[in-house]
Amino acid sequence: MKRQSQLSAFLQSLPKAEHHLHIEGACPWEIMTQSDPQQFDTPPPSWCKDYRFKTFDDFEQLIFKYVVPWMTNPERYAQTVEELFKVRRAENTRYMEFSFAGIALEFTGLSAREIAKAIKAAVPEDIEARLYIGLHHGGFSKNQDRYLSEILDTPEIDGIDLHGPEEFPLHDWSKEFWKAAKSAGKALKAHAGELSGPSSVREAIEDLGVTKIQHGINAVKDPGVLDLAVQSGASFDICPISNVKLQNVSKMSAHPLFEIEAAGVPCTLNTDDPFIFGNTLTDDYLAVAQGLNATPEQLAQFARNSFTTADLPEHAKKEAIAEIDTRLQTHLECSR
C-alpha cells in the first residue's frame, strides 16, 4: 500500500507534457452541474474504472448528452480550459497540445477564430499550449473553403488534426489542405490506427506528411508500418485508459504500448477525453504502471518523450528532462 502511494506521488509530481486531448471532452463537471443541475444531474457512467463502451456510437451518445448542450459559446470553451489547467497544474503538467472540433462549428454557428482566441486567452502564463483544430474526414458540409481559409488565417490555431471515424476514406481535399497548412506554418497531426488498421497510419504519414500520430496503436499489426513510422521520425500520442474503455484493446495488459516504444517510435501518454473517461494524466501513467507492470524508469521515459516531442526550445526540454531524472532518482532511493 505504501509502495502504491509512493508511486502515485512520484507520478503526480513528475514534470509532464500532454499531446492528445479534446477540449470538448474535458467539460468541467462541477461548473456544469452547478449551473444547470437538472440537465446535468448525473456524471457519465463511463467514469467507473471497469466501464467499457460497447460501441463507438455509445461514446458519441455521451457527447450528445453532455458536451453538445454545454459547449455553446466561446466563454464556455474558455471556462473549460481554465478548469482543465487547474487540474493539470496540480499534476505538474508544463505543456499541452489540445484540439477543438471543427465539426462543432457547424452545430453552433461559432467561428473558429472566436473559439481559438477564447481558448488561448484562458491558458495560464506558466503553461505552454499549442492549439489544434480537428477536421472531420468528410470536411465541412457547407462553406468548406471559407472555414479552411479562416483556419489558415488564425494565428491562435497552431495546427490541424484529422478527426472523425477512421473507416472513412482519406479525401483528396485533406491531402491538399494538409500541404497548404504546412506551408502556412501550421503543425500537422492525424488520428489513425485507433479504430482502423495499420494502413491508416501509413496514409497519415505518406499522404498527409504527418509525424505526430494520435493513437497509432494498430500500427503494431504491420511491421512495415512500424518501420515506416520509425524511418519518418514519427511519435505516437497514446491514450491507454481511452483505448481500454473503448475496447480498442481488450485489456490494459494487452496494450501494445511497449512493443511500439521498443520498435523505436517514441510514445507519450495522454487522457484523450478526461471528462468522458474520468481520468487525469497521472491516472494514465498509473494505469500503465499497474496494467503493464511498467517500472518507474519506464514511466519516466514516457514523461521524457513528452518533452522531446514537444514544440519547445531545446533549453526548456533539457530543464524538464533534468527534473524528471532528479525526481526518478529520489523516488528510487526512497522506495529501496
Ligand SMILES: [Zn+2]
Ligand atoms: Zn483523440
